[in-house]
Amino acid sequence: MSRATVELDFFGLENKENSSNKPQFKKFPRQRSFRDIQGAISKINPEIIKSVIASGSAKSSISLPSTPKEEPITFPDVPLYRHIPKSGSENVSETAPLTIFYNGTVAVFDVHREKAEHILKLAVEGNSKSFESNDANVASDQQQQLLETLNTGDLPIARRKSLQRFLEKRKERNDMESDIKQLSD
Amino acid sequence: MEEDKKVNKMNSGMPDIDTVFECVIPYVEDPKDRDAISLVCRRWYELDATTRRHITIALCYTTTPARLRRRFRNLESLKLKGKPRAAMFNLIPEDWGGYVTPWVEEIAASFNSLKSIHFRRMIVRDSDLEVLAKNRGKNLLVLKLDKCCGFSTDGLLHVSRSCRQLRTLFLEESSIFEKDGDWLHELALYNTVLETLNFYMTDLIKVNVEDLELIARNCRSLSSVKTNDCELLDLVNFFQIATALEEFCGGSFNHPPEKYSAVAFPRSICRLGLSYMEQDHMWIIFPFAAMLKKLDLLYALLNTEDHCLLIQRCPNLEILETRNVIGDRGLEVLARSCKKLKRLRIERGADEQGMEDEEGLVSQRGLIALAQGCLELEYIAIYVSDITNESLECIGANLRNLCDFRLVLLDREEKIADLPLDNGVRALLMGCDKLRRFGLYLRQGGLTDTGLGYVGQYSLNVRWMLLGCVGETDEGLIAFSRGCPNLRKLEMRGCSFSEYALAAAVMQLTSLRYLWVQGYRASKDGRDILRMVRPFWNIELIPPRLVSDTDQLGNPIVIEHPAHILAYYSLAGQRTDFPETVRPLDTESLLSVQSCT
Numbered sequence: 061m062s063r064a065t066v067e068l069d070f071f072g073l074e075n076k077e078n079s080s081n082k083p084q085f086k087k088f089p090r091q092r093s094f095r096d097i098q099g100a101i102s103k104i105n106p107e108i109i110k111s112v113i114a115s116g117s118a119k120s121s122i123s124l125p126s127t128p129k130e131e132p133i134t135f136p137d138v139p140l141y142r143h144i145p146k147s148g149s150e151n152v153s154e155t156a157p158l159t160i161f162y163n164g165t166v167a168v169f170d171v172h173r174e175k176a177e178h179i180l181k182l183a184v185e186g187n188s189k190s191f192e193s194n195d196a197n198v199a200s201d202q203q204q205q206l207l208e209t210l211n212t213g214d215l216p217i218a219r220r221k222s223l224q225r226f227l228e229k230r231k232e233r234n235d236m237e238s239d240i241k242q243l244s245d
Numbered sequence: 246m247e248e249d250k251k252v253n254k255m256n257s258g259m260p261d262i263d264t265v266f267e268c269v270i271p272y273v274e275d276p277k278d279r280d281a282i283s284l285v286c287r288r289w290y291e292l293d294a295t296t297r298r299h300i301t302i303a304l305c306y307t308t309t310p311a312r313l314r315r316r317f318r319n320l321e322s323l324k325l326k327g328k329p330r331a332a333m334f335n336l337i338p339e340d341w342g343g344y345v346t347p348w349v350e351e352i353a354a355s356f357n358s359l360k361s362i363h364f365r366r367m368i369v370r371d372s373d374l375e376v377l378a379k380n381r382g383k384n385l386l387v388l389k390l391d392k393c394c395g396f397s398t399d400g401l402l403h404v405s406r407s408c409r410q411l412r413t414l415f416l417e418e419s420s421i422f423e424k425d426g427d428w429l430h431e432l433a434l435y436n437t438v439l440e441t442l443n444f445y446m447t448d449l450i451k452v453n454v455e456d457l458e459l460i461a462r463n464c465r466s467l468s469s470v471k472t473n474d475c476e477l478l479d480l481v482n483f484f485q486i487a488t489a490l491e492e493f494c495g496g497s498f499n500h501p502p503e504k505y506s507a508v509a510f511p512r513s514i515c516r517l518g519l520s521y522m523e524q525d526h527m528w529i530i531f532p533f534a535a536m537l538k539k540l541d542l543l544y545a546l547l548n549t550e551d552h553c554l555l556i557q558r559c560p561n562l563e564i565l566e567t568r569n570v571i572g573d574r575g576l577e578v579l580a581r582s583c584k585k586l587k588r589l590r591i592e593r594g595a596d597e598q599g600m601e602d603e604e605g606l607v608s609q610r611g612l613i614a615l616a617q618g619c620l621e622l623e624y625i626a627i628y629v630s631d632i633t634n635e636s637l638e639c640i641g642a643n644l645r646n647l648c649d650f651r652l653v654l655l656d657r658e659e660k661i662a663d664l665p666l667d668n669g670v671r672a673l674l675m676g677c678d679k680l681r682r683f684g685l686y687l688r689q690g691g692l693t694d695t696g697l698g699y700v701g702q703y704s705l706n707v708r709w710m711l712l713g714c715v716g717e718t719d720e721g722l723i724a725f726s727r728g729c730p731n732l733r734k735l736e737m738r739g740c741s742f743s744e745y746a747l748a749a750a751v752m753q754l755t756s757l758r759y760l761w762v763q764g765y766r767a768s769k770d771g772r773d774i775l776r777m778v779r780p781f782w783n784i785e786l787i788p789p790r791l792v793s794d795t796d797q798l799g800n801p802i803v804i805e806h807p808a809h810i811l812a813y814y815s816l817a818g819q820r821t822d823f824p825e826t827v828r829p830l831d832t833e834s835l836l837s838v839q840s841c842t
Contacts, residue, residue, distance in 0.1 A: 180791070215739040215764055215807065217656055217686065217713075218334035220592065222418055222446050223568075226544045227595050229474075233521070
């Protein structure tokens, strides 16, 4: 993994355009793989998400999660993972903060870079080997369920590349035009 | 002796059957017929082998270049396809495979009669184009690099320089690394026979309009040109020179509308598509709208009303491609005005509000109008926002010539008028008995297990199917797989069938030679898939992965892609050029685990 920020924006929080116009039709609350996995995962014990992180970082020199907030962290929904390595640092230690944003709370873990990758991988890969090593752990079955539900059921309808490209270009043209209008006003 | 023979023949009245057949066989072109002929006897097998002109290899990994050469040495035309169709929807890793190199090497070495090459969704390198140009360039008439990637304008330069007899150069939707526009310049310098030039949807920008004019001047048979988004006003001269032009797509509108009165299209234009065309520009089409047989509005900026105004002026339209902004009202106008319509493609526009006309949605209302008005329809591909059984029944009752029907139910609206669609789908399949291709992409509750069983039962001639979010349980899939006697290629997405049921279904579908699935319930140990292990059946997996992408607003996002299964018959054994993201099914280790327990 490169030094760049890895950001999984499951809720589309970055996308502010969503709230600009009231939609004419109520959006069908189906799961979308990146936007609304809420439905599938809400059934799963929030502790599982924590244990995914815990099992992933078991080998590294991680201690308790250090959170800037006072309230205890609960994870009923999909967490937003952010891995931001220290930039410009010659530090050989290679641990970096793994920041998890969820529902207004923030948790920060000091995790080895490889472990962070592993955690991210675990979240989406199916029957990975680390599960088999935790056979006795009931949580691993539920983890499997979590990953299976991600694997099936509702996928967002994929867009054709050519149309997607056109819609992006159209947006660029619109943005340019409104910039020009703004300048001339 | 000779006399005797002749007399004998005349007396018996029976000409030599082989001689007769040698005369007849060049006129037999349908591949299914040829296939049947080649099975009659060795003599006819050889006759077919030496006289077959064209071969389409639907997946390049199903056979080898050497096998092709051994059987069809005198081939004149070859079409090869690589990546799964899902690649057109950004679902397949870019480096999945489909390299043309081994084929190009064989073409260069052996296929002396080859004049026409079509690579679709394959990976092409500059070196491949160089080899082709050097070895086959003299006789090459047609080169189509269709949704390909991996090459640059340097590769095209080899083509332009050495393939001077090219009638067709087709690059549509290919990802081309652009260094300069020299390739077009060289084409302009050396070619006088070009008829079709297509670099539509390629993002090439360094092409010189003067080179287009030179091509038009030199190539008097130039009849079809599809360009990039160059400014339409820059093409005024080009249109004046290219007097034989019948088809034009591309261009763009970047100036005030009045300026476009300077644009005069060639007189024989009958197929047209103008990108970024708005209401204020539409009028330039009106003078010859009645001549139009094909209209491409996929990349135009028209709203519903604009569609209505334009379409009603096109009574001879046979092919329309546009986005769902056409709306039900536009479809009603189409149904009233365009009685000769044969092909209709309605793509999905932007989702977010404000980007498309509020009226711009298609539903059962538009479908019913269409079914009752455009009785010649052979091909419909459509994204709908609402649907009823009645509208599908109407299609089944009226559109007897339908060969290809694809329907996607968009997922924005929560409430759909009439689900499940079991009865409508059955009626459509029963009525449209010429249907060969069928796509149905719905949602949970859209088609029950019974409905899926109907699909199997009534799709007697269907060869290709795309099924999305259909059925309820494995029962439905098993029932489906008992039917579909002619189904050769099956694509499934977003269904929740188990690995076990998938494997069982594959074994029941008698004609199946290609399967693609994304989204399924994997077995705990990954062994259920072993049920479909059989000789000559290659199985590949693309495990789940995270893919960075941009949403339609251009914001970077990371999407999680569920696992794929790809399986196909092959005479070539397992391929050896897998990228990291794709894994062949490791049947040996799975089988050995089984034998240990």
